[in-house]
Amino acid sequence: xxxxxxxxxxxxxxxxxxxxxxxxxxxxxxxxxxxxxxxxxxxxxxxxxxxxxxxxxxxxxxxxxxxxxxxxxxxxxxxxxxxxxxxxxxxxxxxxxxxxxxxxxxxxxxxxxxxxxxxxxxxxxxxxxxxxxxxxxxxxxxxxxxxxxxxxxxxxxxxxxxxxxxxxxxxxxxxxxxxxxxxxxxxxxxxxxxxxxxxxxxxxxxxxxxxxxxxxxxxxxxxxxxxxxxxxxxxxxxxxxxxxxxxxxxxxxxxxxxxxxxxxxxxxxxxxxxxxxxxxxxxxxx
Numbered sequence: 039x040x041x042x043x044x045x046x047x048x049x050x051x052x053x054x055x056x057x058x059x060x061x062x063x064x065x066x067x068x069x070x071x072x073x074x075x076x077x078x079x080x081x082x083x084x085x086x087x088x089x090x091x092x093x094x095x096x097x098x099x100x101x102x103x104x105x106x107x108x109x110x111x112x113x114x115x116x117x118x119x120x121x122x123x124x125x126x127x128x129x130x131x132x133x134x135x136x137x138x139x140x141x142x143x144x145x146x147x148x149x150x151x152x153x154x155x156x157x158x159x160x161x162x163x164x165x166x167x168x169x170x171x172x173x174x175x176x177x178x179x180x181x182x183x184x185x186x187x188x189x190x191x192x193x194x195x196x197x198x199x200x201x202x203x204x205x206x207x208x209x210x211x212x213x214x215x216x217x218x219x220x221x222x223x224x225x226x227x228x229x230x231x232x233x234x235x236x237x238x239x240x241x242x243x244x245x246x247x248x249x250x251x252x253x254x255x256x257x258x259x260x261x262x263x264x265x266x267x268x269x270x271x272x273x274x275x276x277x278x279x280x281x282x283x284x285x286x287x288x289x290x291x292x293x294x295x296x297x298x299x300x301x302x303x304x305x306x307x308x309x310x311x312x313x314x315x316x317x318x319x320x321x322x323x324x
């Protein structure tokens with residue numbers, strides 16, 4: 039069995055629509071998939087319908103930005119059943135903050151490059167929740183940079199002149215909202231917390247005690263050694279372990295492939311022995 043529990047669609051900053059993504063997963067022989075778009079659940083209905091028609095196990099999910107003092111904290115909600123009013127409120131606030139941030143970043147970019155147009159950017163990505171990856175692709179299309187990553191390196195990454203900090207959700211409120219929705223809170227790509235290994239066990243243990251149940255130990259943005267170390271730490275603390283590609287699409291991240299994680303490994307029983315039980319737990323929750 040091959041799975042992928044962290045992928046993105048055009049409902050946030052992915053390249054493919056939910057239906058297109060499900061078809062690609064089917065082509066890759068993926069048995070179970072979770073759509074986890076940033077700060078939204080708007081792609082789940084389409085994705086679930088497409089998965090049902092394709093015969094895939096579908097896990098309803100989301101990825102919430104959490105306020106965090108260092109790095110970034112993204113909290114996955116997997117196996118969502120009914121979207122609670124508390125989760126809806128958090129999503130609405132995050133989307134409002136995202137829209138305000140986008141406008142601020144675009145204004146900074148436009149000061150450097152007056153030829154940029156918000157209308158042109160919006161027309162380039164119709165029906166999509168805009169984010170920095172879209173800004174990067176727009177800059178490439180205008181010939182300002184040659185590659186998406188260059189746009190981040192020069193202008194959009196944290197600390198660069200056109201970067202605007204995010205406003206995230208409160209962790210405890212997000213945990214409650216996900217669990218109120220019948221879901222399981224999961225720490226996405228833990229290395230992005232930017233916590234040293236010396237402090238990480240205590241930090242992760244505290245997050246577990248606050249109600250987060252899963253740990254995404256395997257992620258392509260981390261080194262192999264880090265992933266296996268996270269796997270060992272997470273299991274010791276009582277988390278269930280997940281793995282993901284964090285796939286956005288080939289045009290956005292060429293190095294990330296559906297159904298594969300750190301070191302190009304397939305996400306299957308060899309990586310997560312209890313994979314069938316994990317799929318059953320999250321799928322039966324819907």
